[in-house]
Amino acid sequence: MAKVHVSELVLRDGHQSLIAxxxxxxxxxxICSKLDSIGFWSLExxxxxxxxxxxxxxxxxxxxxxxxxxKALPNSRIQMLLRGQNLLGYRHYSDDVVRAFVQKSANNGVxxxxxxxxxxxxxxxxxxxxxVKKVGKHAEGTISYTTSPVHxxxxxxxxxxxxxxxxxDTIAIKDMAGLLTPQATSDLVKALSANVNLPxxxxxxxxxxxxxxxxxxxxxxxxxxxDTCNSSxxxxxxxxxxxSLVAALKDTxxxxxxxxxxxxxxxxxxxxxxxxxxxxxxxxxxxxxxxLVNQVPGGMISNLSNQLKEQGSLNRMDEVLAEIPRVRQDxxxxxxxxxxxxxxxxxxxxxxxxxxxxxxxxxxxxxxxxGHYGKSPxxxxxxxxxxxxxxxxxxxxxxxxxxxxxxxxxxIEAELFAKSQEDVLTYAMFPxxxxxxxxxxxxxxxxxxxxxxKAAAQSGSSRFAPNEFKVTLHGETFHIxxxxxxxxxxxxxxxxxxxxxxxxxxxxxxxxxxxxxDSGVTSGGSKKKTASNTESGRPRATHAGHVTTSMPGTIxxxxxKVGDKVKAGDGVLVIEAMKMENEIQAATSGVVVAVNVxxxxxxxxxxxxxxxxxx
Numbered sequence: 001m002a003k004v005h006v007s008e009l010v011l012r013d014g015h016q017s018l019i020a021x022x023x024x025x026x027x028x029x030x031i032c033s034k035l036d037s038i039g040f041w042s043l044e045x046x047x048x049x050x051x052x053x054x055x056x057x058x059x060x061x062x063x064x065x066x067x068x069x070x071k072a073l074p075n076s077r078i079q080m081l082l083r084g085q086n087l088l089g090y091r092h093y094s095d096d097v098v099r100a101f102v103q104k105s106a107n108n109g110v111x112x113x114x115x116x117x118x119x120x121x122x123x124x125x126x127x128x129x130x131x132v133k134k135v136g137k138h139a140e141g142t143i144s145y146t147t148s149p150v151h152x153x154x155x156x157x158x159x160x161x162x163x164x165x166x167x168x169d170t171i172a173i174k175d176m177a178g179l180l181t182p183q184a185t186s187d188l189v190k191a192l193s194a195n196v197n198l199p200x201x202x203x204x205x206x207x208x209x210x211x212x213x214x215x216x217x218x219x220x221x222x223x224x225x226x227d228t229c230n231s232s233x234x235x236x237x238x239x240x241x242x243x244s245l246v247a248a249l250k251d252t253x254x255x256x257x258x259x260x261x262x263x264x265x266x267x268x269x270x271x272x273x274x275x276x277x278x279x280x281x282x283x284x285x286x287x288x289x290x291x292l293v294n295q296v297p298g299g300m301i302s303n304l305s306n307q308l309k310e311q312g313s314l315n316r317m318d319e320v321l322a323e324i325p326r327v328r329q330d331x332x333x334x335x336x337x338x339x340x341x342x343x344x345x346x347x348x349x350x351x352x353x354x355x356x357x358x359x360x361x362x363x364x365x366x367x368x369x370x371g372h373y374g375k376s377p378x379x380x381x382x383x384x385x386x387x388x389x390x391x392x393x394x395x396x397x398x399x400x401x402x403x404x405x406x407x408x409x410x411x412i413e414a415e416l417f418a419k420s421q422e423d424v425l426t427y428a429m430f431p432x433x434x435x436x437x438x439x440x441x442x443x444x445x446x447x448x449x450x451x452x453x454k455a456a457a458q459s460g461s462s463r464f465a466p467n468e469f470k471v472t473l474h475g476e477t478f479h480i481x482x483x484x485x486x487x488x489x490x491x492x493x494x495x496x497x498x499x500x501x502x503x504x505x506x507x508x509x510x511x512x513x514x515x516x517x518d519s520g521v522t523s524g525g526s527k528k529k530t531a532s533n534t535e536s537g538r539p540r541a542t543h544a545g546h547v548t549t550s551m552p553g554t555i556x557x558x559x560x561k562v563g564d565k566v567k568a569g570d571g572v573l574v575i576e577a578m579k580m581e582n583e584i585q586a587a588t589s590g591v592v593v594a595v596n597v598x599x600x601x602x603x604x605x606x607x608x609x610x611x612x613x614x615x
Contacts, residue, residue: 004254005041005225007079007201008242010270011069012044014233017205019280021053024448025065027276031269032072038258038266040076041225042112045069046105047080049338051088055430055437059446063108063422070109077138079112080105083338085124085400086117089429090339090364092372094403095127097410101425102131108422114172116142118340121374122162123398129166140201141168145175145188146295148333150378153191164196170225171198175214176337177297178207185214189221201225204239205297209287211240212248219254230263232270237285237297243267279452294321295328300341304349316352323348323357330384331368332376343368346551346577353550353605360550361388362582363574371395417442432556432600538596538607544588546608553577555601555609564592566612573597573609590614 015023028045035043046066054062069078085092087101102113113132117124125141132139141163143156160171171192173180180188185202192200202223204211215226228234231241246258284305291297296304304321308314324336327348334340343364351357367373369385371394395402406428411418414427417438427434440446541548557574560566566586573584594611603609 004219004223004249004256006242006245006256006258007042007044007225007227008035008038008040008230009044009227009239010230010233010242010266011035012046012048012050012081013227014229014238015277016049016053017238018233018236018282018285019274019277020282021049022057022277022280023273024058025060025068027273029068029072031266032069034262034266034269036073036076038262040258042077042079043073044079044081044114044227045073046078046110047082047088047114051426051429055426056433057449059437059440059448061441062426063104063420066105066108066110077111078109079114079140080110082113082115082128084115084117084128086339087429090342092124092399092403093428094406095400096405096407097425097428098127098400099131099134100407100421101428102128103135104422104425106132106135106137110137112138112140114140114142114174116144116172116174116337117374118144118337119334119374120144120159120377122159122166124374124400125163126166126398127400129163129168133167138169139167140170140172141166142172142174144335144337145173145180146177146333146335147179148328148378150333151335153188156188157191157195160192160196160198164198168198170201171196172201172203173218174337175202175204176335176341177291177295178205178209178211179292179295180204180214181210182213182217186217186221189218189223193222199224201227203227205237206235206239207237207287207291207297208289212244215240215245216248219249230266230270232267232274236287276451278454290321294324295336296321296324296345297336297341300336300345304345308349313353319352320345320348323351327351330381331365332378332380334368334376339364340368340373343373346582350550350582358384358387360582360584364581369394372399374399414438538603538609539611540606541608545590545612545614547572547584547586547610547612548607549573549575549577549584549603549605549609550582551577552602552604553582555597555599555603556581558595558597558599558610560592560595560610562592562595565615566590566592575603584609586612588612588614 011023011028015021046062046069050065051062054060054065066078082088082102085098087093087098093101105113113128115125115128115132120143129139129141141160143159143163145156163171173188173192185204189200189202200223202215202218202225204214204227206212215228219226226245227239228242228245229239231243234241243260243263246256246260246263249256250260282305305314305317308317308320324344327344328334328336331344334344336344343362346362347365350360350362354360366388368376369380369389370392407424410428411421411424414424414435417435418424418427419442423438426438437446539546553575554577555573556576559574560572566572567589568586570586571583572586572592575582575584590612592610593613596607596611597603597609
């Protein structure tokens with residue numbers, strides 16, 4: 001009797017798709033014994049955006065999460081999602097970093113490595129697959145599914161054959177946006193099964209409402225492993241519900257053999273846990289058939305909505321969704337999956353918000369045109385490429401071939417705050433936020449973002465205070481970011497802060513209190529904000545010499561100082577938005593007379609980040 005195996009995604013892709021990857025380890029561990037007893041083919045529990053979210057938002061050590069899950073799931077294969085030469089970051093890493101990351105992931109508990117490349121450039125998978133095989137783990141070569149004039153069954157079959165030749169143990173079809181239709185699934189699975197001698201593993205998001213039908217047709221065509229997610233975090237931008245599929249296949253030749261009643265216990269647990277994360281729920285994570293046209297994955301939709309909401313431009317979402325396919329065509333039809341989804345999505349937002357296509361071009365789009373991510377599936381638009389990079393030379397080799405070994409250099413850079421090779425790899429993935437997290441962890445001051453009480457938020461009783469600011473004392477300015485605090489009302493209250501990037505604990509003793517009303521401080525204080533200043537205290541942009549950003553983000557580099565002469569078009573700042581870097585150019589020539597930002601500052605579009613006095 002044929003049997004279909006199930007990979008459960010509730011510990012990774014489910015919450016990544018529906019609550020912005022915010023599920024904490026402490027809410028995973030209590031249900032692990034039940035998950036471990038079900039008999040899943042694998043439990044996807046690491047990789048993807050979880051590493052980033054642990055460090056950036058949850059202030060958890062991602063390696064510690066993996067080790068805890070390994071201990072709590074002794075009978076289960078733990079599966080992770082690995083972005084080939086990108087690993088879990090947003091750039092290509094040297095081969096020695098890739099090998100070290102795979103080795104440490106295996107040591108800490110990963111059994112199955114699902115390895116993909118956003119461009120389907122299989123040169124970017126070779127080192128990862130070899131490294132996984134060397135440590136004796138399961139390598140799942142992955143096809144990033146999409147549709148375009150160049151993506152057809154023959155194209156995907158050729159990829160699968162090459163992945164098999166590389167040593168893959170299984171072949172995954174990764175349909176990250178829910179673009180598969182039942183017929184396309186049947187045709188693709190049959191063709192793959194006829195041309196490779198490996199099990200086929202089917203992954204399809206439910207965004208378009210088609211995934212359950214695709215699963216059934218895929219199983220009938222020869223798929224032997226399917227991805228599903230417990231219904232508590234299933235459907236919509238997530239995946240077909242595990243319980244539903246188990247029920248659908250029961251008493252058929254494809255019976256999974258899984259216990260539906262036992263699954264319900266898991267469902268009840270996660271349904272209750274999910275309520276704690278209400279603040280991360282999104283209106284854009286349900287069924288959305290627009291994906292069949294714009295191809296935007298669910299996680300990308302929620303990202304875009306947050307960016308537009310911060311700018312007061314959520315009403316322009318339809319414009320952005322219409323622009324995304326045009327940008328994708330200009331870039332040669334890359335599949336929209338990390339990091340290409342962010343590359344295309346951020347550029348589309350810039351095109352809409354600036355009112356002119358490619359008026360501002362992100363560094364990542366420039367690097368894409370230069371071949372730094374790999375070979376585009378189809379030819380790019382030459383006019384856009386010229387606007388982005390001029391006549392700069394495009395590389396044709398595997399991008400990582402141009403990288404020198406990095407592990408030794410990274411180890412030296414991180415020696416003051418890294419206590420293990422795992423820490424060095426955390427720093428490698430995310431140098432800025434990784435260093436901050438490790439310093440806070442070492443100081444015992446790492447505190448996660450708050451989980452808000454829904455009742456209090458709905459009552460309108462919230463009061464807000466700055467959590468990032470500058471303090472000037474005796475002529476020296478310090479950049480301070482509040483990362484956590486003790487309980488309100490304590491006479492001696494600890495605050496956990498970073499001062500110029502160094503984690504510290506500050507004890508504040510309350511000597512007197514003032515009342516805060518909606519109109520400001522009532523006991524003699526006054527608001528800093530004026531008609532000419534923004535909420536941050538920076539001047540409002542009022543003329544062409546004021547340099548601004550097109551979207552909210554974080555300053556990652558200041559390229560000029562007061563007194564520097566610049567020409568219109570010169571890069572003066574670099575901002576990170578939606579995990580992508582964008583160089584901001586001067587709109588006019590002249591002399592820099594004011595710099596109002598530093599590295600690490602959070603900025604918004606209405607602010608004058610620096611000022612240029614025309615000559």
